[in-house]
Amino acid sequence: RELGISAYLVKPIRQSELLSGICCVLSATSLPASTPLVTRHTLREIQNHLHILLAEDNAVNSTLALRLLEKRDDTVCLARDGLAAMEALEKETVDLILMDVQMPVMDGLEATRAIRLKEQSSGKHIPIVAMTAHALKDDQERCLASGMDDYVSKPIRTAE
Numbered sequence: 001r002e003l004g005i006s007a008y009l010v011k012p013i014r015q016s017e018l019l020s021g022i023c024c025v026l027s028a029t030s031l032p033a034s035t036p037l038v039t040r041h042t043l044r045e046i047q048n049h050l051h052i053l054l055a056e057d058n059a060v061n062s063t064l065a066l067r068l069l070e071k072r073d074d075t076v077c078l079a080r081d082g083l084a085a086m087e088a089l090e091k092e093t094v095d096l097i098l099m100d101v102q103m104p105v106m107d108g109l110e111a112t113r114a115i116r117l118k119e120q121s122s123g124k125h126i127p128i129v130a131m132t133a134h135a136l137k138d139d140q141e142r143c144l145a146s147g148m149d150d151y152v153s154k155p156i157r158t159a160e
């Protein structure tokens, strides 16, 4: 701090940590004015951790998605079908919903339509991203038409 160094990180450095450290010191606006030195702790504080609702009936797919998301330190709440997803939303505030399309009881399209309908009174808009088994144009259009914001095709890839 006395030498005028902007940040210090502890080795071994994770790639994501290094990147956010660099971004952080380059854009001092993202930091509270009182932050004297960027540390691993600062990065953790400003890092965008999400609370995600994962609606997926398939155990293999949900395990894979859980693993990817928890690596990012996101917290995940799991619902096994569309109706369970709606019930979870009554109890929890989430930043994002990852929605499988084909599920028993209530599928992802129906659940999305129901969520969007409810939102009309609250004025909120939770981002919903479909996880589609087939990357068919028709499926994708049906997802967007139901009120989803985007889609990724399964098997999901981290970068995507």
Ligand code: MN
Pocket (backbone or CB within 6 Å): 056, 057, 058, 100, 101, 102, 103
């Ligand atoms: Mn499914």
